[in-house]
Amino acid sequence: MFIIDLSISSHMIQRPRGTRDFGPEEMEVRRHHEGMMRREAVLHGFKEIATPIFEHTELFTLKSGPGVVEEIYAFQDKGGREICLRPELTASVMRFFVNDLATLPRPLKLFYFGQCFRYERPQAGRYREFFQFGAEIIGNPTPETDAEAIGLAAAILERTGLKDYRIRIGHIGILKEMLAAAGVSGDAALPILQKLDKKAYAEAEGLMAQAGVDARAAEEIISTTNIIGPVSVLGSREGPASDYIRQVCEMLLAMGFSNVSVDLGVVRGLAYYTGMVFEVDAPKLGAEKQICGGGSYSLSELFGGEKVFSTGFAIGFDRTLLALQTEGVEFVKPGVTAFVVPIGDSVRSKAFQMVSELRRAGIAADVDLMRRGIGKSLKYAATIPSRYAVIVGEKELQSDSVTLRDMRSGEQSLVPTEELVAVLRA
Amino acid sequence: MFIIDLSISSHMIQRPRGTRDFGPEEMEVRRHHEGMMRREAVLHGFKEIATPIFEHTELFTLKSGPGVVEEIYAFQDKGGREICLRPELTASVMRFFVNDLATLPRPLKLFYFGQCFRYERPQAGRYREFFQFGAEIIGNPTPETDAEAIGLAAAILERTGLKDYRIRIGHIGILKEMLAAAGVSGDAALPILQKLDKKAYAEAEGLMAQAGVDARAAEEIISTTNIIGPVSVLGSREGPASDYIRQVCEMLLAMGFSNVSVDLGVVRGLAYYTGMVFEVDAPKLGAEKQICGGGSYSLSELFGGEKVFSTGFAIGFDRTLLALQTEGVEFVKPGVTAFVVPIGDSVRSKAFQMVSELRRAGIAADVDLMRRGIGKSLKYAATIPSRYAVIVGEKELQSDSVTLRDMRSGEQSLVPTEELVAVLRA
Numbered sequence: 001m002f003i004i005d006l007s008i009s010s011h012m013i014q015r016p017r018g019t020r021d022f023g024p025e026e027m028e029v030r031r032h033h034e035g036m037m038r039r040e041a042v043l044h045g046f047k048e049i050a051t052p053i054f055e056h057t058e059l060f061t062l063k064s065g066p067g068v069v070e071e072i073y074a075f076q077d078k079g080g081r082e083i084c085l086r087p088e089l090t091a092s093v094m095r096f097f098v099n100d101l102a103t104l105p106r107p108l109k110l111f112y113f114g115q116c117f118r119y120e121r122p123q124a125g126r127y128r129e130f131f132q133f134g135a136e137i138i139g140n141p142t143p144e145t146d147a148e149a150i151g152l153a154a155a156i157l158e159r160t161g162l163k164d165y166r167i168r169i170g171h172i173g174i175l176k177e178m179l180a181a182a183g184v185s186g187d188a189a190l191p192i193l194q195k196l197d198k199k200a201y202a203e204a205e206g207l208m209a210q211a212g213v214d215a216r217a218a219e220e221i222i223s224t225t226n227i228i229g230p231v232s233v234l235g236s237r238e239g240p241a242s243d244y245i246r247q248v249c250e251m252l253l254a255m256g257f258s259n260v261s262v263d264l265g266v267v268r269g270l271a272y273y274t275g276m277v278f279e280v281d282a283p284k285l286g287a288e289k290q291i292c293g294g295g296s297y298s299l300s301e302l303f304g305g306e307k308v309f310s311t312g313f314a315i316g317f318d319r320t321l322l323a324l325q326t327e328g329v330e331f332v333k334p335g336v337t338a339f340v341v342p343i344g345d346s347v348r349s350k351a352f353q354m355v356s357e358l359r360r361a362g363i364a365a366d367v368d369l370m371r372r373g374i375g376k377s378l379k380y381a382a383t384i385p386s387r388y389a390v391i392v393g394e395k396e397l398q399s400d401s402v403t404l405r406d407m408r409s410g411e412q413s414l415v416p417t418e419e420l421v422a423v424l425r426a
Numbered sequence: 427m428f429i430i431d432l433s434i435s436s437h438m439i440q441r442p443r444g445t446r447d448f449g450p451e452e453m454e455v456r457r458h459h460e461g462m463m464r465r466e467a468v469l470h471g472f473k474e475i476a477t478p479i480f481e482h483t484e485l486f487t488l489k490s491g492p493g494v495v496e497e498i499y500a501f502q503d504k505g506g507r508e509i510c511l512r513p514e515l516t517a518s519v520m521r522f523f524v525n526d527l528a529t530l531p532r533p534l535k536l537f538y539f540g541q542c543f544r545y546e547r548p549q550a551g552r553y554r555e556f557f558q559f560g561a562e563i564i565g566n567p568t569p570e571t572d573a574e575a576i577g578l579a580a581a582i583l584e585r586t587g588l589k590d591y592r593i594r595i596g597h598i599g600i601l602k603e604m605l606a607a608a609g610v611s612g613d614a615a616l617p618i619l620q621k622l623d624k625k626a627y628a629e630a631e632g633l634m635a636q637a638g639v640d641a642r643a644a645e646e647i648i649s650t651t652n653i654i655g656p657v658s659v660l661g662s663r664e665g666p667a668s669d670y671i672r673q674v675c676e677m678l679l680a681m682g683f684s685n686v687s688v689d690l691g692v693v694r695g696l697a698y699y700t701g702m703v704f705e706v707d708a709p710k711l712g713a714e715k716q717i718c719g720g721g722s723y724s725l726s727e728l729f730g731g732e733k734v735f736s737t738g739f740a741i742g743f744d745r746t747l748l749a750l751q752t753e754g755v756e757f758v759k760p761g762v763t764a765f766v767v768p769i770g771d772s773v774r775s776k777a778f779q780m781v782s783e784l785r786r787a788g789i790a791a792d793v794d795l796m797r798r799g800i801g802k803s804l805k806y807a808a809t810i811p812s813r814y815a816v817i818v819g820e821k822e823l824q825s826d827s828v829t830l831r832d833m834r835s836g837e838q839s840l841v842p843t844e845e846l847v848a849v850l851r852a
Contacts, residue, residue: 016507016509048453054445370532
């Protein structure tokens with residue numbers, strides 16, 4: 001038994017640094033967009049899954065290397081287990097797949113929405129607790145699988161109402177094929193690819209020179225990372241990677257997504273990507289402009305499963321909302337349809353009966369809980385906001401009526417109680 | 427740069443003990459009920475908020491005492507801050523209120539849905555990561571405020587379809603008034619109240635004897651904790667607490683909630699409850715049968731704010747779902763309306779165009795990504811499940827038609843492409 005000593009606390013407790021509280025209006029916007037993304041995924045035949053907020057730390061060191069521990073919330077639980085708050089969701093989804101879903105018919109088209117956590121310096125658009133929507137198609141490496149994944153990302157962004165964004169599709173194989181032709185293949189190419197992904201050309205050149213790539217080939221490789229435009233920028237370029245991108249783009253065009261560029265500089269510098277890679281930017285966001293990224297990969301064998309090809313992506317939910325805000329996309333302020341005001345104690349029960357009947361009829365309704373007079377109650381009703389006020393008075397009730405007040409125009413009319421639901425629905 | 431060594435991992439990584447992954451079908455059920463709860467809250471004029479997954483540990487030691495650290499996921503972040511995964515949400519909501527919402531018009535009617543975490547031995551219906559739906563009304567201590575809170579809990583449980591549950595309402599004042607009359611008041615009564623709440627009568631008697639309560643009064647107090655039934659069980663009992671419960675019950679009856687008992691044994695033994703307390707059981711769940719609990723309280727002054735009366739409750743989402751399962755409440759298996767099967771490579775783009783058109787028309791649709799033959803594709807379509815298959819063949823396309831297969835009856839018919847959306851909507 002613990003008895004609270006009220007004298008010990010008089011300072012405000014703050015939320016942890018880099019996290020956010022979401023108030024009613026912001027939350028309405030967030031749930032609206034979360035719901036839209038979910039509906040779009042379901043329309044596309046994707047199914048939602050969820051995994052725990054924390055995982056064994058090993059899951060992420062296996063995927064991203066031991067260095068990742070520096071950037072995440074990693075700790076020991078009371079049983080001495082090394083656990084951490086998940087920094088992303090693809091690893092968790094693949095763990096779940098390997099543990100429990102590997103025998104389901106393929107392709108498995110999965111999506112998820114939830115919080116992720118990184119211990120990094122908070123700044124505009126970067127939080128320690130942030131939200132991701134993501135999807136994975138676990139099955140086969142076909143161009144149509146990749147088109148289906150990119151198509152879902154595009155359909156979702158279209159649905160949000162965002163105007164200024166661009167989808168850039170690349171293929172890790174194009175630069176890999178060029179490096180291999182220049183004598184650098186396999187894992188040796190990875191550090192170079194990572195520098196190329198970041199457009200750190202001087203460093204990439206240094207690494208290529210070290211690896212024995214001749215200067216002309218190095219120059220051609222670097223200029224390739226700047227090729228961006230419609231699918232025609234591939235020109236007469238040959239090889240499996242170029243052919244693959246052509247097919248992905250053909251499918252996307254058939255699906256009606258025209259806002260797509262080929263960008264041979266997209267590499268995403270992580271060892272587990274196997275082919276197509278793509279990114280989406282919202283240029284208005286400035287330095288932190290990437291709102292979505294993904295590609296085809298192979299991860300399950302890392303977590304003890306068989307090798308399975310997958311394509312997935314994650315949308316940064318917070319940055320997408322920031323981009324929408326930047327574009328001035330507006331939202332309706334949430335509220336209720338009716339606020340019921342009892343005039344005096346004698347009709348209070350009756351008012352509660354009425355508000356309950358409205359709710360059962362599917363009409364969002366609220367009622368005075370503070371025993372305030374009509375003036376203060378109407379003022380409160382305006383802040384919710386409520387579309388109408390239903391004023392319940394003793395005299396009107398004698399003729400089974402209430403006063404309905406239009407909160408916009410201020411007009412009032414007497415409405416028979418039994419017609420109230422129908423009038424408010426109209 | 428980290429190069430993954432594939433040889434280091436061949437064991438499966440498990441999810442952390444006491445946590446769960448949710449697969450597609452389970453998730454569909456969970457999102458359905460989460461959505462229902464959210465809609466019901468909005469119908470009642472409550473507004474959603476959200477707070478971070480982790481908080482400063484101090485928030486919970488202030489509310490529940492230093493001992494709580496033993497039961498929660500508490501750790502130091504890289505900056506040396508004492509933080510923890512939230513074990514419940516009321517403290518976070520009141521912190522948010524004190525920090526940012528204290529100037530909003532009252533009453534503030536807030537709700538939330540999210541994960542909470544406790545480090546305890548996992549058992550049936552108890553998880554280390556669990557989900558709560560909750561609501562708080564921040565404003566005034568009036569019987570109608572309490573009725574509004576209990577009414578939302580009741581409306582939500584009604585909406586889930588749960589049949590066998592009971593709402594028990596008590597008032598911490600009734601036993602407090604009796605103890606005060608017997609000479610034990612203020613904080614000295616709290617240990618006794620906690621024992622009474624747990625029906626640990628021998629221990630309660632011992633504490634009362636120690637505190638000088640005479641045997642007859644002690645016996646009457648103990649028998650009071652067993653008073654349960656309709657509001658009439660209050661009989662001619664006088665005092666502010668009894669009068670208050672009568673008013674709460676009158677309001678609930680006016681609102682059409684009849685599944686409500688008065689239970690003078692509900693105390694909830696926590697120092698911050700100030701008046702009405704209530705619990706909801708689903709008896710079919712056995713020992714872990716409580717699915718909801720709440721009451722009126724005063725907490726904000728503990729977190730550095732002014733003293734404000736509030737009433738709130740939390741519904742254990744996982745246990746409520748367990749109770750629904752025990753009652754055999756069934757759910758429709760999720761799926762899509764149409765699965766599009768291209769017969770061969772020449773019509774693949776056309777199939778993707780069609781699936782995209784269906785989705786844009788709001789029809790959930792999927793398409794073959796594995797380049798399988800028609801037999802295997804139809805088999806896969808049945809597992810999703812899809813209501814129809816749309817078979818796209820070269821010959822049929824020449825007359826601008828596709829073959830529509832009813833996946834239940836196996837019947838097939840030729841449908842003009844331009845009529846497909848209308849046919850699938852019918």
